Amino acid sequence: MTQMTGAKMVVQALKDQGVEVIFGYPGGAVLPIYDELFMQNDIQHILVRHEQGAVHMAEGYARSTGKPGVVLVTSGPGATNAVTGITDALMDSIPLVVLTGQVPTFMVGNDAFQEADTVGITRPCTKHNWLVKETDRLAHTIHQAFHVATSGRPGPVLVDIPKDVQFATGSYVPPREAGNAHYQPQVKGDREMITRLVEAMETAERPIFYTGGGVINSGDAATQLLRELVEATGFPITSTLMGLGAYPASGKNWLGMLGMHGLYEANLAMHDCDLMINIGARFDDRITGRVADFSPGSRKAHIDIDPSSINKTIRVDMPIIGDVAHVLEDMLRIWKSRGRKINKEGLARWWAQIAEWRAVECLRYRNSDTVIKPQYALQRLEALTRHRADRYICTEVGQHQMWAAQFLGFEAPNRWMTSGGLGTMGYGLPASIGVQIAHPEALVINVAGEGSWLMNMQEMGTAIQYRTPVKQFILNNERLGMVRQWQSLLHGNRYSHSWSEALPDFVKLAEAFGCKGIRCSDPADLDDAIAEMLAYDGPVIFDCLVEKHEDCFPMIPSGRAHNDMLLAADAEAFKQGAALV
Amino acid sequence: MAAALNIQKGTSKHSAYDLRDPNSDVIERHTLAVIVDNEPGVLARVIGLFSGRGYNIDSLTVAEVDHTGHTSRITIVTVGTPAVIEQIKAQLGRIVPVHEVHDLTVEGPSVERELALFKVAGAGEKRVESLRLADIFRANVVDSTLESFVFEITGTPQKVDAFAELMRPLGLVEMARTGIAALSRGA
DSSP, X not given: OEEEEHHHHXXXXXXXXXXXXXXXXXXXXXXXXXXXXXXXXXXXXXXXXXXXXXXXXXXXXXXXXXXXXXXEEOSTHHHXXXXXXXXXXXXXXXXXXXXXXXXXXXXXTSOOTTOOOHHXXXXXXXXXXXXXXXXXXXXXXXXXXXXXXXXXXXXXEEEEEEHHHHXXXXXXXXXXXXXXXXXXXXXXXXXXXXXXXXXXXXXXSSEEEEEOHHHHHHOHHHHHHXXXXXXXXXXXXXXXXXXXXXXXXXXXXXXXXXXXXXXXXXXXXXXXXXXXXXXXOOOOHHHHBSGGGSSTTOEEEEEESOGXXXXXXXXXXXXXXXXXXHXXXXXXXXXXXXXXXXXHHHHHHXXXXXXXXXXXXXXXXXXXXXXXXXXXXXXXXXXXXXXXXXXXXXXXXXXXXXXXXXXXXXXXXXXXXXXXXXXXXXXXXXXXXXXXXXXXXXEEEEEEEHHHHHHTGGGHHXXXXXXXXXXXXXXXXXXXXXXXXXXXXXXXXXXXXXXXXOOOOHHHHHHHHTSEEEEEOOGGGHHHHHHHHHHOSSOEEEEXXXXXXXXXXSBOOTTSBTTOOBOGGGHHHHHXXXXXX | OTTTTTOOTTTTSSOGGGGSOTTOOOOEEEEEEEEEEOOTTHHHHHHHHHHHTTXXXXXXXXXXXXXXXXXXXXXXXXXXXXHHXXXXXXXXXXXXXXXXXXXXXXXXXXXXEEEXXXXXXXXXXXXXXXXXXXXXXXXXXXXXXXXXXXXXXXEOHHHHHHHHHHHGGGTEEEEEEEEEEEEESOO
16 A cells, blocks of 8 residues: 555545546645645646636536536635535536545634534535545545546535645555445436336327436437437427537427526427426426426426436426436337337327427517627627537526527537526636636637626636636626516516626726727627637637617516416516416 | 226335325325434434425434444434425435435334433322332333432333323423334344
């Protein structure tokens, strides 16, 4: 057994786990580890400006590569600052390994300087966490942390390492000798239940695939199998916000995103279907609307690796616990071996019905010659970047996020980084840096709102320092747009604290950070301005001044049934109470 | 028989429990046995799960049961609708140091026992009566002064409740209960 200090062990364990990049911020309780980082060149350390930024960067890195993201922060405030990002990763099932420094073991519980009960604080927002009290346990614990973060339903884990454990010497164990204890989630689905699902697929008149982030987390095999299954059966497919890209937006069976701001045809098809096949999604409340009225006439199958997702909110007829790729492989094989049957007549009628819903053109908006509509800005961004296979999009949270999901098309998985479950404003800028670190040559754009963007704008310093040419495409309406929209629709136009009276000059801000700033307010100039952003070799802050009072439609008002959608044309009547029955 | 009860095939793979209406609003009481790694924080994870997700705990006991394997057994009595009970079990199963979750209420017959200590103070006929009742309930006297007894009683929670009710008018001043320990019957 190799003897080494705890600090060296941390770096060795990361190397042995294949880690190339970590995101972090030094402080008293992690200095021994930073000293070890200084003396090696295998692992790149990205110095952030705030620990929350480190976690979101690691999320962007993880989501765009399929590998776990690694974070290193100090005790106390370092750890508490990381909590929002860790919770975000838990909600969106992003694999992260967060290493925190802790005061020495003999000081724990003493209210020492920069002490916080990190494992206590992060217990509900991690998949699992550990406080390491002996250096001999450290290597094993870090290897175990990687195993737990990446197996089953992925998620963030945290290892809290007191400073004396970092200084002390102990024996190092490599990953293959560490063992993975009993934590081995089931990946193969129940064959009998899969066969039942295949039988249902053979006769269904109005089937639909409802896919989620689980497909992307399962990996490239799952994406390939999903595409094969959809093409072979000819069933329509919709996806949650987290699952965009698993099936290509240009695919002929694509209905678009579903949910609160999903497409009319996607939500109506979910409501009226007779067979719903949920693959790696979790019946989130933004999808179901009022649970009692959710897709009342359908048989439902649910494929999920997490048993606690099954029957949590929606009772399903065919629960299948397993990894998406494994289950889809079995589904395809069984379906093929039974003669590739589908209900052709039923399916033809179903597509005819969907065509009628599509004809509503739910994303239509009134464009303008004088002011840039946010939808138009995204349509132009899409038109000018769609050809780039290496395009990665991040978002912040709010109206711009929903418009981006509606108007940008994703052809491949791992190209779309957004905060879905927790809805964390301030996610997008650091996430875009994490993506760019993983893909230095790619085009990485953060579609942002000015409100969200300001929440973590200090990370522009990180972008400059590491020469990550991230494009910050800010749809600036000088409002907290989604808050304003709800106040408009549901609170009598009383815009309580939903605008900022003192926004910075984003172009000057870009100059102050040392990057390029572009402002555009005229629709006629937009294409040239976007082209200038794309051509610039370095980070850009693009201040796109858009219509201040645009609402995001379609919309399922909170608490309504999911087929009770508000389209742009209905909004005035809704506001006046006509639709509020 | 399955058809008569309107059971959907496949929903009853493991136990008769799943034959009941999953959408029932009836509140049920279930005793769960959870086998966990005996490591720091494991009880906090279990309790945090119940408080964080709004589940109820009627009784909870925990102790190490396998010293060499470092496993503890947590016995939890909880109440909820069938859907909530199922969700509680799934959520418990998701905790990394949890090895097994057993629902003793549906996995067949089981025995439940609780230990309680009662301090009863008094003199004269009440004192004699408390001793007589303790004998009927097979409670032991584990401490005695001229003015008081401490009784030790073991039994089902119902038996302990019944004993408590009888002791109350006879001078019950303090009581301590361990919560329920439970095992399935048979091998």
